[in-house]
Amino acid sequence: MEDRQIVELYLARDESALARTAEKYGPALRALAENLLEDPQTAEECENDVYLAAWNSIPPHEPRDYLFPFLARIARHTALDRCRERSRRKRGAPLLQLTGELERCLPAPDNAAEHLDDLVLAETINRFLGSLSQESRNIFLRRYWYMDSVAAIAERYALTRxxxxxxxxxxxxxxRESLKKEGYDP
Structure with a gap:
């Protein structure tokens, strides 16, 4: 079923929208959550939370042309919230390693608020991603958006680690250089 049709089911408040969403995107959403959480059971709970959040946010949102990114964003935020919850309870999370890798590139929240708002920062990062080769962009997004391991990325694209x-x-x-040129100080 096409994304537009699934969104129309949500807009009509037809509960079959949830089943169609799970059928089409369930494994990808669960994998995204599991990459962050490293716990299949919690990833499955996150997946279910995504469906509830989608049900509650469509309408007013109408992601006819971008349903998977819309759902993936919800899944990612849901999984990150679970990671934060674990951290508060003194449990480890793979998020810490990835945050450490990027923290020297991105400006601190206080500096970003002083220089430019979040929308300008997002535009700068999008321009940066657009300047990368397709291979480099895919690797970067698989690591820092989907939280794939280096080994999984290497296997996915038939590259060496x-x-x-x-x-x-x-x-x-x-x-880092691109952000410096735009006036951000990491």
Whole structure:
């Protein structure tokens, strides 16, 4: 079923929208959550939370042309909330490693608020991503959006782990330079 048709089911408040969403995007949403949480049971709970959040937010949102990114954003935020909850309870989370890799590239929230609002920062990052080759962009997004491991990325794109690590290193450096040119101070 096409995304537009699924969104129309949500808008009509037809509960079959949930089943159609789960059928089409369930495995991808669960994998996204599991990459962050490293716990299949909690990832499944996050997936169910995504369906509830989608039900509650369509309408007013009408993501006819971008349903999966809309759902993936909800899944990612839901999983990140679970990671934060774990951290508060003194449990480890894979999020800390990835945050450490990017923290030297991105400005601190206080500096970003002083210089430009979040929308300008997002536009700068989008321009940066657009400047990368397709391979580098895919590697970067798989690591920092989907939270895939270096090994999983290497396997997915038939690359060596070393090549993936070098690509990520160079992309982070380019991002840092791009942000410096825009007036951000990481």
């Amino acid at each position: 070393s090549k993936v690590k070098v690509s990520l290193y160079r992309s982070r450096n380019r991002l």
